[in-house]
Amino acid sequence: MSEYIQRERLATTFTSLCEISSPSRREGNIAKHLKNVFAELGADLILEDNSSKETGSECGNLIIRFNSNHDDLEGVFFACHMDTVEPGDDVQVDRTGDIFTSRGDTILGSDDKSGIAAIIEMLTLIKEQQIKHGLIEIILTTCEEVGLLGAKNLDYKQLHTTYGYALDSSSIDTVIYGAPAANKFSIEITGAAAHAGLNPEKGISAIQVAAKAINETKLGRLDEESTANLGIIHGGVATNIVPEQVIIKGEVRSHSAEKLSIYTTEIENVFKKTVEEWCNPSPENTIRPQLNITTKAEYPALRLSLDSAVIERVRKAGEKTGKNLQFLTAGGGSDANIFNGYGLPTAIVATGMQNVHTTDEQLDLNHLVSLTELIYVIAIG
Template identity: 55%
Template sequence: MDVNRERLAASFTELCEIDSPSRREGRISRHLQQVFRELGATEIVEDDSAGRTGSESGNLIIRFAGALECTPIFFSCHMDTVQPAEGVRVKRSGDLFTSEGDTVLGSDDKSGLAACIEAMRVLRENNRPYRPVEFVITTCEEIGLVGAKALEPALVRAREGYALDSSGFARVITHAPAANRLTITVTGVAAHAGLHPEWGVSALILAARALARVPSGRIDEETTANFGTISGGAASNIVPEKAVIEGEVRSHSMAKLERVTGEIREIFTATVAAWTDPTGSAKGTPAVDVAVRQDFPVMQLEREEPVLRRVEAAARSIGMTLTYERAGGGSDANIFNGNGLATAIVATGMTNVHSTKEQVELQDMVDLTRLLLALLTESSC
């Protein structure tokens, strides 16, 4: 079965030029539903997540029954893109695709979507039997995996699948860290900074003292911590009453994740508790609140698991050599794995993502389509 290179290129270009920044996925959702309907989808489900995500669309679950008696699988992509993503125009130079202007290209994740569409077109025109398959297409991935978090896992009937969403090519991501999101609020006491500074307690100074002591950056080979934003204060002549710090801890080890998170909490708590009033004039005492929520769970797949053995066999059947790697970021695959759906991440060829220098090669999308066809046909049953 031959992949139609120019049809794939045209489909990819069309997808990229449909603006779909996070929460504004209505047009791309309608387009995808129409395309898969024309390809003979057995069932198209749009879930009710839009009310929770704020998107114009729910997540899509598109089912094809298939004729082979093989284990059902799913492929997952997200339909949203990061900004700037208004008025995308694709520039093609030979077989290299970039953005024509000052926007992202959108190959994250429309390179994956284009390969899914082309794979089903090839199967249809060759009248080739294939295994049962679902395409799980989420909203709001780029703003915190919001669509995947809102997806009811029972809507996905296949128990194993592949998230087509990583840079590079012929890479399979088997491990990704869990992450805790931290919101740390230090509360002090406001006072006029010129008239009565001794009446105040500076929340910013206390926050700075704690930040100077907490672990940050790369902690070890499995663990990182970062504090990304700090806000607070009302004016330069007011002792700042509040400072809010947003941060995160990530680790491939749940024990390390909790240990580093706990250490940060302890340092902020101890720093505030150690405050003293040098003049005895302060109109109150400081406090701190450390709110922690799990952003996404850990992803850990071992090489002997069926989802990895299957993609290895499929790649071998088309002469492709895969590499297996750990990632430092989270994706929808973290959420799916956390919900009991064994999901490996497969790279699509995109590079320089989340920037206006984003690009992808046509050959990489062709080879990704070939891998999907191998996964869908008897070579990997």
């Protein structure tokens, strides 16, 4: 059916979406644009939820519904996020042949506007050809890039479909059926300030305490299912002051809930032991360092059975379109993790975007056409 896809119309749609600025929490303009687009396509419902109260975005998530015109066809949803990372203002798209890039000083925005463009073209084809379809719902979230906040605050009771696909990953012809859960933590170590030149013995360097704990913490690839990272360290106020406080922020990820808990606890215990056993260089200094650890679950694991309805549907669509789909597990978290956590089985479908989150980001129009073809067949059952 790729012959029915209007490549240049799809290219124009993608370009226009990318050139509407929508960094996280500033999705208002693209939400307004998309409301108009889906209204012109004859959507039966265009709903903006109240999630902005929690996310801080200019707008809420969008839920768009196209009612079934054939009762025997099962409904499905497609999800994308409207926000981009920075630098994402005033994007200007360059096209060389079939390759889209930015002018070089911003990201392109194919993450995730490639998915949105494919959805618009898919729905346009269904309307033009008057194709029979089941219920189709489109979920467009805000603030995905800053903690999946839109998905976490989506008004789930508005959804009528029970499973679907998040169009949001690099590569092409790839379906992700597994992704890890993640815990994020903040570790605050408090020592004692002192003049670093006059009386350093009266102080406790929080940075030194932290360094000892970090040196004894297992980081990086922990096993085939798990990783850990300390990504932010902040402490000290001046070179002539023994640093009183340091804050460390990190994460643990694992496909196994049991391992996630074990590795998170191990990191906590290393820091607790380091603080409890700390010996000040000067015996006269009896001050003790203090520790405060805050841990929270960032998102649940995504784990779909390969014989589940959501996987079978995309597998059959791949066969119908002659694609050699790869079914993989991944190491990142996305809105799909959150949807699955709410009982909505969601597979991630790659859109063809490359070098995302960089100014070297690019997209091949041929990949965008291939994605559109795949989701069209998924949509019409």
